[in-house]
Amino acid sequence: MELFKSEKIYDFMSKRNIFISISLILIALSLFSIFTKGFNWGIDFKGGIEIQVKFDKQIDLGEIRKIVSKKFSSPNVTTFGNNNEILIRLNVNAVSNDVQKSLENEIKNLLKPLGNAEIRRVDIVGAKVGNELKEKGLNAFIFSIIGILIYVAFRFEWRFALASVLALFHDTIISLGAVSFFGIETNLDVLAAILTLMGYSLNDTIVVFDRIREQVRDSKVNDLATLINEAISKTLSRTVLTSLTTFFVVLTLFLFGGEIIRPFSFTLLVGIIVGTYSSIFIASPLLIWLGFKIDDYRKRLAEIEKRKREKEKLREMYQGGVV
Amino acid sequence: MKKLNYRLVIFIFAALFGIAFTIPSFIGKEPKVNLGLDLQGGIYLVLGVKGDEAVKSKIKTFASTIKYITNKKEIFIDNLKVNNKTLSFELIDKDDAPKMDEILKKLKGTQVIKKHTKEGILYIVKLTPKEIEKTREDALNQAIQTIRSRLDAFGLAEPSVTKQGKDKIVVELPGIKTQKEKNSIKKLISTSAHLELYAVDDEHKAVTPKDAAKYGDILLPSKDNPNRKYLLKTPPVLDGSMITDATVGFTQKTNQPAIFFTLNSQGAAIFGDFTGKNVGKRLAIVVDNKVYSAPVIQERIGGGSGQITVGSPEEAHVLAIALRSGSLPAPVILLEQRSVGASLGADSIKKSLIALISGFVIVVIFMAWYYNLAGIIADIALIVNLFLIIAIMALFGATLTLPGMAGIVLTVGMAVDANVIINERIRELIREGKNIKTAIEGGYKNAMSAIVDANITTLIAAIALFAYGTGTIKGFAITMAIGILASMLTAILGTHGIWEYLLAGGKKITPKHFGMKA
Numbered sequence: 001m002e003l004f005k006s007e008k009i010y011d012f013m014s015k016r017n018i019f020i021s022i023s024l025i026l027i028a029l030s031l032f033s034i035f036t037k038g039f040n041w042g043i044d045f046k047g048g049i050e051i052q053v054k055f056d057k058q059i060d061l062g063e064i065r066k067i068v069s070k071k072f073s074s075p076n077v078t079t080f081g082n083n084n085e086i087l088i089r090l091n092v093n094a095v096s097n098d099v100q101k102s103l104e105n106e107i108k109n110l111l112k113p114l115g116n117a118e119i120r121r122v123d124i125v126g127a128k129v130g131n132e133l134k135e136k137g138l139n140a141f142i143f144s145i146i147g148i149l150i151y152v153a154f155r156f157e158w159r160f161a162l163a164s165v166l167a168l169f170h171d172t173i174i175s176l177g178a179v180s181f182f183g184i185e186t187n188l189d190v191l192a193a194i195l196t197l198m199g200y201s202l203n204d205t206i207v208v209f210d211r212i213r214e215q216v217r218d219s220k221v222n223d224l225a226t227l228i229n230e231a232i233s234k235t236l237s238r239t240v241l242t243s244l245t246t247f248f249v250v251l252t253l254f255l256f257g258g259e260i261i262r263p264f265s266f267t268l269l270v271g272i273i274v275g276t277y278s279s280i281f282i283a284s285p286l287l288i289w290l291g292f293k294i295d296d297y298r299k300r301l302a303e304i305e306k307r308k309r310e311k312e313k314l315r316e317m318y319q320g321g322v323v
Numbered sequence: 324m325k326k327l328n329y330r331l332v333i334f335i336f337a338a339l340f341g342i343a344f345t346i347p348s349f350i351g352k353e354p355k356v357n358l359g360l361d362l363q364g365g366i367y368l369v370l371g372v373k374g375d376e377a378v379k380s381k382i383k384t385f386a387s388t389i390k391y392i393t394n395k396k397e398i399f400i401d402n403l404k405v406n407n408k409t410l411s412f413e414l415i416d417k418d419d420a421p422k423m424d425e426i427l428k429k430l431k432g433t434q435v436i437k438k439h440t441k442e443g444i445l446y447i448v449k450l451t452p453k454e455i456e457k458t459r460e461d462a463l464n465q466a467i468q469t470i471r472s473r474l475d476a477f478g479l480a481e482p483s484v485t486k487q488g489k490d491k492i493v494v495e496l497p498g499i500k501t502q503k504e505k506n507s508i509k510k511l512i513s514t515s516a517h518l519e520l521y522a523v524d525d526e527h528k529a530v531t532p533k534d535a536a537k538y539g540d541i542l543l544p545s546k547d548n549p550n551r552k553y554l555l556k557t558p559p560v561l562d563g564s565m566i567t568d569a570t571v572g573f574t575q576k577t578n579q580p581a582i583f584f585t586l587n588s589q590g591a592a593i594f595g596d597f598t599g600k601n602v603g604k605r606l607a608i609v610v611d612n613k614v615y616s617a618p619v620i621q622e623r624i625g626g627g628s629g630q631i632t633v634g635s636p637e638e639a640h641v642l643a644i645a646l647r648s649g650s651l652p653a654p655v656i657l658l659e660q661r662s663v664g665a666s667l668g669a670d671s672i673k674k675s676l677i678a679l680i681s682g683f684v685i686v687v688i689f690m691a692w693y694y695n696l697a698g699i700i701a702d703i704a705l706i707v708n709l710f711l712i713i714a715i716m717a718l719f720g721a722t723l724t725l726p727g728m729a730g731i732v733l734t735v736g737m738a739v740d741a742n743v744i745i746n747e748r749i750r751e752l753i754r755e756g757k758n759i760k761t762a763i764e765g766g767y768k769n770a771m772s773a774i775v776d777a778n779i780t781t782l783i784a785a786i787a788l789f790a791y792g793t794g795t796i797k798g799f800a801i802t803m804a805i806g807i808l809a810s811m812l813t814a815i816l817g818t819h820g821i822w823e824y825l826l827a828g829g830k831k832i833t834p835k836h837f838g839m840k841a
Contacts, residue, residue, distance in 0.1 A: 001693045001838050002750070052667065104502055120667035124660040129369065136791045144787035148780050155776055189726050192796050195788050196733065196803065199781035203737070206780055207744065210773035238740075238747045245689060245743075246736035249682035253732050256681060258674035260361075261729055268733070 013225035016285035030177020042187030047127030081259035163286035193267035201275030330820030341710030359724030364665030365497035374459030377653035386558040516645035518563030521555035523605035565590025569646035591627025599623035696836035701742035704813040711809040734806030741814035
C-alpha cells in the first residue's frame with residue numbers, strides 16, 4: 001500500500017500566507033479564550049476536595065446536590081463517566097486535620113438514604129501546593145525550550161532552532177486554547193500532556209528540517225521555497241503515517257481509557273492534530289521569514305565537510321606512520 | 324567466512340532480556356513493576372515539615388541545658404528568656420563570665436553576643452545561619468526516619484516515605500482500606516510526640532498568656548479539658564529527645580492505660596536531680612503542648628523512668644509507637660491527601676489495558692497492511708520494545724501509574740516512527756531504481772540523522788519533565804525516556820539486523836515486501 005505514491009512535489013510555500021493567517025487567527029482565539037475564559041483548574045492546582053462516589057443505580061444529581069449542600073457550602077456535583085458515578089467537589093481550602101478526619105464518613109452518611117454508595121476516591125489538596133506546581137511546570141517548559149534551542153542550533157543552524165521553538169509555542173498555545181475553550185479540567189496530567197506534545201511536535205518538525213538540510217546539501221536548486229516544497233513532499237508520507245498511528249492510539253485512549261485520563265487524552269488529541277499541521281505548514285515557512293540563506297548554509301556545510309575530511313586525512317597519516 | 328550479524332545478535336539478546344524480566348511482573352515475583360496507588364488503591368500523603376519550629380525547639384533545648392548547668396555550678400543567672408529564634412539571659416556576677424563563656428562554647432553552632440549592663444552581663448545566644456540551615460535539613464531527614472519507623476512499627480506492608488524538595492515528605496501507603504485504619508495512620512504520622520516535663524508554677528496565678536509571660540511562664544491546656552490551663556515554668560526541665568524507650572501498660576493502683584518511658588543517662592540525671600529538689604511540688608507531663616497529667620512529686624525518682632496515663636489502650640498504642648520512634652523535631656502539616664479505592668484502581672488498570680491493547684493491535688495491523696513484510700518486521704520490533712519498557716521499569720523498581728500507562732500507549736504510537744522513516748527512505752531508493760540490498764543499506768543510512776535528532780530533542784523534553792516534575796509526572800517522564808531509548812535499539816538496530824539475516828540467507832526480497840507494487 002502506498003499513500004503518496006507518485007513523486008509529486010506539492011507547492012506548500014506559495015500558500016504560506018494563508019496557513020500563517022489561519023494559525024494567527026487560531027492563536028488569537030486561543031489567547032482570547034485563555035485570558036477571558038481562563039482554565040478550569042483542577043484541584044491539583046487550585047486546592048480543594050474531590051470525592052468520587054459510585055452508586056449501584058442511576059442517581060439524580062439535583063438530589064445529591066441538595067443533600068450535600070446541607071453540610072457543605074456550594075458543592076459542585078457532576079456525573080463522572082457513566083450515570084451512576086458522580087464527582088463531588090468542595091471548595092474547602094483549609095485542609096485541616098479535623099475536616100479530613102470526618103469527611104469520608106460524613107459524605108457516606110449523607111448519601112446513605114440515596115442507596116448503596118461506594119467512595120472510590122478522595123483527593124484533598126492544599127491551596128499552596130498548586131502554585132508550586134504551576135511554577136515547576138513553567139520551569140520544565142523553559143528548561144526544555146533552552147535545551148532544544150541549544151541542541152538544534154548546534155546540529156542545524158540558529159534559524160532552524162528559532163523556527164522549531166516558534167512552532168512549539170504555536171502548538172502549545174493552540175492546545176492550551178482548546179483546553180480552555182472546551183473547559184477541560186486542567187490538572188497535572190494536562191500539564192504532562194502539554195509537555196509531551198512539545199516532544200511530539202518537535203519530533204515532526206525536526207524530521208522535516210532534517211530533510212531540508214539534506215536537500216540544501218545535495219540539491220543544485222537555489223530557490224529556498226522550491227527546496228522546502230521538495231523536503232516537505234518527500235517526508236509527507238512519513239508525517240501523515242506517524243501522525244495517523246499516534247492519533248489512533250491516543251484516540252483509543254480517549255475513547256476507552258476512562259474518565260480520569262480524559263483531560264490528558266483530549267489534550268494529546270488536539271496537540272497531535274495541531275503539531276502535525278504546524279510541522280507541515282508553519283515551521284518551514286518560518287525559515288523563509290527568518291531570512292534563511294541557502295548559500296551561507298551551503299558554505300557552512302562545506303566547511304564542516306572539509307574539516308571532517310582533513311581530520312580523516314590526519315588520522316590516516318598517523319596510522320600510516322607518516323608523522 | 325560469513326560476517327557476524329552483530330545487529331541481530333544484540334536484538335535477540337535484547338528480546339530475551341525483555342521477555343525474561345517481563346515475566347516476573349506478570350506472575351508477581353521480583354523484580355516487578357510496582358503499581359502506583361492510582362492503580363492498586365491506597366493513600367498518598369504530602370506532608371510539609373515546619374523547619375522553623377525545629378530551630379525554635381533547638382533554642383529551647385539550649386535554654387534548658389543552660390539552666391541546668393548554671394544551677395548545678397551555682398552560677399547565678401536571671402531573666403532566661405526564649406524569644407522565637409534567640410535566647411537571652413543576664414549573668415549577675417561579672418566574675419563568672421569566663422565560666423559562662425566556657426559553658427556556651429560547648430553549645431555548637433551558636434553565635435553569642437555579650438552586652439555589659441548595670442546589673443551584669445546580658446547574653447544573647449542565637450544559631451548561626453549555617454546551623455539554622457542544617458537544623459532544617461536534619462529536621463526533614465529525621466522526620467522521614469521517624470515516620471518510616473513508626474509505620475514499620477505499626478506493621479504496614481510496603482510503605483514508601485520519600486523526600487520531596489527541601490521541606491516536604493511524600494508518604495505512600497498501598498492497600499489501606501478502612502476509614503479507621505486511615506485515621507490512625509494519619510494520627511500516627513502527624514503526632515509530633517514531643518514530650519516535655521515542666522515544673523508547675525503554683526506560686527503565681529495567670530489567666531492570659533501575657534500574665535504568664537510576666538513570670539517567665541507559659542499556659543498550656545489540659546488534654547482532657549481544653550478550658551483547664553496549667554501555669555508552667557519555662558524552660559522545660561526535660562524534653563523528649565532524651566527518651567530511649569516507651570511501652571504500653573497499666574498503672575498499678577488505678578489500672579488505667581499508661582505509657583512507661585525510660586530516659587537516657589543524661590535525662591535520668593536531670594530527672595533525678597529535679598525530682599529530688601522538688602518533692603511536694605507538681606511536675607507536668609506535656610505531649611505536643613497538651614498537659615497529660617501533673618502529679619505531685621512524692622520522692623526523688625532515680626533510674627530515669629516515668630509514666631504517662633492516657634485515655635484508651637488504642638491511644639496508648641499510637642502514642643507509645645510515636646514516642647519510641649522518636650519525636651518529630653518539627654511539626655508536620657498535611658498538604659495533600661489522595662486516597663483511591665481498590666475497585667477504582669482495578670477499573671483504571673482494566674480501562675488503560677483495553678486502550679493499550681486496542682491501540683497496539685490497530686498499529687500492528689496497520690503497519691503490516693501498509694508495509695507488508697517490512698511492516699511485520701517493524702511490528703516485531705514494536706513488541707520487543709514493549710517488553711523492554713516493562714523489563715527496564717521492573718529492574719529499576721519503577722512505579723507504574725496511570726499517566727505512566729498513558730506514556731506507554733503514546734510510546735507505542737511513536738515507536739513506529741523510526742521504521743516509517745526508514746521504510747519511506749528505502750521505498751524512495753527503490754523508486755530511483757536501486758537494487759534492494761543497496762536500497763536497504765541506503766535507507767538506514769539516510770534515515771539515521773533524522774531519527775537521532777528527533778529522538779534526542781524528545782529526550783531533552785523528557786529530561787526537563789523529570790527534573791522539574793513531581794510524583795506522577797516523574798513516572799511519566801521515565802516511561803517516555805525508556806521508551807525512546809528502547810525504540811532506538813529495536814527499531815533501528817533490530818530491524819536492520821533482521822534484514823541482514825534475510826538477505827544473507829538468500830531470501831529473495833522484492834519491492835512487494837515493502838508494500839510497493841512490483
